Amino acid sequence: MSFELETATHPEQLKRVAIDPVSRVEGHGKVTILLDDDNKVHQVRLHIVEFRGFERFIQGRPYWEVPVMVQRLCGICPVSHHLAASKALDMILGVKLTPTAEKVRRLMHYGQILQSHALHFFHLSSPDLLFGFGSDVAKRNIVGVAAADPETAKKGVLLRKFGQEVIRLTAGKRVHGTGSVPGGVNKSLSADERALLLKDIYQMVAWSREAVHLIRALFEKNLQEYNAFGRFRAQGMGLVRPDGAMDLFHGGLRARDADGKVLFDHFDYGRYWEIIGESVKPWSYMKFPFFKNQGPEEGWYRVGPLVRVSNCDFIPTPFADRERTEFLAFDGGSAAGATLGYHWARMIEMLHAAEAIKDLLHDDDIVGTNLMADGGERQERGVGVIEAPRGTLIHHYRVNEDDQVIRANLIVSTTHNNQAMNESIRQVARQYLDGHQVTEGLLNHIEVAIRAFDPCLSCATHALGQMPLEVSIEDANGTVLDRAARDGNGRFIAGGVAG
Amino acid sequence: MSDQKTFLLDGREIPFEPGQTVMQAALTAGVFIPHLCYHPEFRPHGSCKLCTVKINGRPATSCTMPAQAGMEVESDTAEIRDKRRALVQMLLVEGNHFCPSCEKSGHCKLQALGYALGVMTPHFTHFFPDRPVDASHPEVLLDFNRCILCELCIRASSEVDGKNVFALSGRGLKKHLIVNAESGRLADTDFQATDKAAQVCPVGVILAKRKGFAVPIGQRPFDASPISAQAERYKPVAPAPKKEA
Numbered sequence: 001m002s003f004e005l006e007t008a009t010h011p012e013q014l015k016r017v018a019i020d021p022v023s024r025v026e027g028h029g030k031v032t033i034l035l036d037d038d039n040k041v042h043q044v045r046l047h048i049v050e051f052r053g054f055e056r057f058i059q060g061r062p063y064w065e066v067p068v069m070v071q072r073l074c075g076i077c078p079v080s081h082h083l084a085a086s087k088a089l090d091m092i093l094g095v096k097l098t099p100t101a102e103k104v105r106r107l108m109h110y111g112q113i114l115q116s117h118a119l120h121f122f123h124l125s126s127p128d129l130l131f132g133f134g135s136d137v138a139k140r141n142i143v144g145v146a147a148a149d150p151e152t153a154k155k156g157v158l159l160r161k162f163g164q165e166v167i168r169l170t171a172g173k174r175v176h177g178t179g180s181v182p183g184g185v186n187k188s189l190s191a192d193e194r195a196l197l198l199k200d201i202y203q204m205v206a207w208s209r210e211a212v213h214l215i216r217a218l219f220e221k222n223l224q225e226y227n228a229f230g231r232f233r234a235q236g237m238g239l240v241r242p243d244g245a246m247d248l249f250h251g252g253l254r255a256r257d258a259d260g261k262v263l264f265d266h267f268d269y270g271r272y273w274e275i276i277g278e279s280v281k282p283w284s285y286m287k288f289p290f291f292k293n294q295g296p297e298e299g300w301y302r303v304g305p306l307v308r309v310s311n312c313d314f315i316p317t318p319f320a321d322r323e324r325t326e327f328l329a330f331d332g333g334s335a336a337g338a339t340l341g342y343h344w345a346r347m348i349e350m351l352h353a354a355e356a357i358k359d360l361l362h363d364d365d366i367v368g369t370n371l372m373a374d375g376g377e378r379q380e381r382g383v384g385v386i387e388a389p390r391g392t393l394i395h396h397y398r399v400n401e402d403d404q405v406i407r408a409n410l411i412v413s414t415t416h417n418n419q420a421m422n423e424s425i426r427q428v429a430r431q432y433l434d435g436h437q438v439t440e441g442l443l444n445h446i447e448v449a450i451r452a453f454d455p456c457l458s459c460a461t462h463a464l465g466q467m468p469l470e471v472s473i474e475d476a477n478g479t480v481l482d483r484a485a486r487d488g489n490g491r492f493i494a495g496g497v498a499g
Numbered sequence: 500m501s502d503q504k505t506f507l508l509d510g511r512e513i514p515f516e517p518g519q520t521v522m523q524a525a526l527t528a529g530v531f532i533p534h535l536c537y538h539p540e541f542r543p544h545g546s547c548k549l550c551t552v553k554i555n556g557r558p559a560t561s562c563t564m565p566a567q568a569g570m571e572v573e574s575d576t577a578e579i580r581d582k583r584r585a586l587v588q589m590l591l592v593e594g595n596h597f598c599p600s601c602e603k604s605g606h607c608k609l610q611a612l613g614y615a616l617g618v619m620t621p622h623f624t625h626f627f628p629d630r631p632v633d634a635s636h637p638e639v640l641l642d643f644n645r646c647i648l649c650e651l652c653i654r655a656s657s658e659v660d661g662k663n664v665f666a667l668s669g670r671g672l673k674k675h676l677i678v679n680a681e682s683g684r685l686a687d688t689d690f691q692a693t694d695k696a697a698q699v700c701p702v703g704v705i706l707a708k709r710k711g712f713a714v715p716i717g718q719r720p721f722d723a724s725p726i727s728a729q730a731e732r733y734k735p736v737a738p739a740p741k742k743e744a
Contacts, residue, residue: 069600172716402634
């Protein structure tokens, strides 16, 4: 089984272009493109080349170590792994969280959404959006944004900083804390910590609203390009609250087809394997999930902000809900299906996170002292699902009577988007590369499409700014025909080699 | 004028009582000397060598050396710090010490000494030994990956609990901690979570089950100040009394 442009019929006769590594995304991945002598595109693949062994080396470890260990998958969204693992282990302990524990965890999660979305939009993607996808590579970075628009860059930095502070005060550290433990949390907010966050939260809500308006203005200005860029039809899946509201922390699974028709709703994620399967391909370490009843070919789907904003019936915070309504109505609903619509939806979610943080800070449970749930009936199997910044995150464990993990399965957000990202870059290759001489600017279009999904390719490290990049075009015999490079300072060197 | 006897430690006059070791006198005076196998409630052991000082120019373990009037002791010198750092680095590579996910982080003496001695890298090649966890006991987990062979659990089990649950087996690099059961499983010994041996591990080997990460970051023993500023914690106390059978 192969999708259009996934596998060329005669790859041995084609020249190969590689984007390695893909920059301004989390982790390490590469794109390969096979072209014929007329630069017609025959094959495009996003390869995930890092191999992670977490599911294996967690085996045999005591279960209470899991939320702290697995979060090391990622330096950007460790909180998501920390919380998804904790939820799975709550299920194994058979407990229901105390109100304080659930609200502290929610606060931590919304802090995570806020900081990750701010990081992605302002630090990683705004250079493309503000300056243009093929603009001067020397300026196409956060430093360039800071020079051209210092106010926007400053707000981005401070929004992220605030989110990190929320995490620090709930988890103990900005990155890789220990706040959430199986059955509860190990701390709540003190009165001083609550006051510290309350002091700035209204400013964060205001800046988040501005960010939504910024991406909306960019859509209005570049309507045709943004709507068409890397656009493809896809199904989508995410969590929703029982009443249909957006809930990034907990809910049931809802999926819609490419026309928005509900495929399943409020599905208990504790049985996710009944509806989701995973296939593998020889050219990537990342699996390809699919809806089991449709099979691997038809059953692929996407997740993340774009899906979540249109999948839910409403957002339970007023400013974000108003922005959602306008987003869905924009240009007859065109943005809600556009790959670059991910950015807009992401900013709506950032606004929702800021509003949710504000509401939680006004809730007295957040300073409560009842942190741990009472013992429940122990289960062997536990599943925890959360809507991480990048999409639906599934953690699944089995724990033996001696308290050791005997099996672990993680389906991280970016994995769900594997096929979708491949579809998107194939579309961009058709739109921009087909028949053209390859340039750095054109290759950046491929990266812009990947960045829209905010992928976490390794879920462990992240690349910020201009990583050295080298592109070589070889003929069928491996002879280099053309070469271009981008050095560590973002300079494009025709015929050069990355330093 | 006082007739209190003293010795010099890094140029500072340290008073001592007859029968005190250099370590005990230093800790009583509020001066920390790095150590792992020393425990205030137990007789000195002298095996980890981390507390090595120079006394009148000659190396000696401060936990076993009786204090004597007029001796000149060097401890916090560049030369001795380098040697202590190397000892900690060797311990870190000999076992599997993954501080980022270890529940003893912030409570662990080995980690605290790593910070205090400026261990920035492991320096030596990791052994990555294969040491399976013993999770058989309902209340206590044994994670042998982190054992530094200080023998505190052995001493506590023998001298205080009267049980002899733990022992070392093998020689040289193959020396390792075992439990006193034919099956080799802790569950098949008479070990209890209330035993003194369950309380003395300076690293993350003997762990109360289902309690990990209960103390938030910021409130753990070594969050507030480095171990080198916590001499008070290790001041001599009366020996732990032997439990009634």
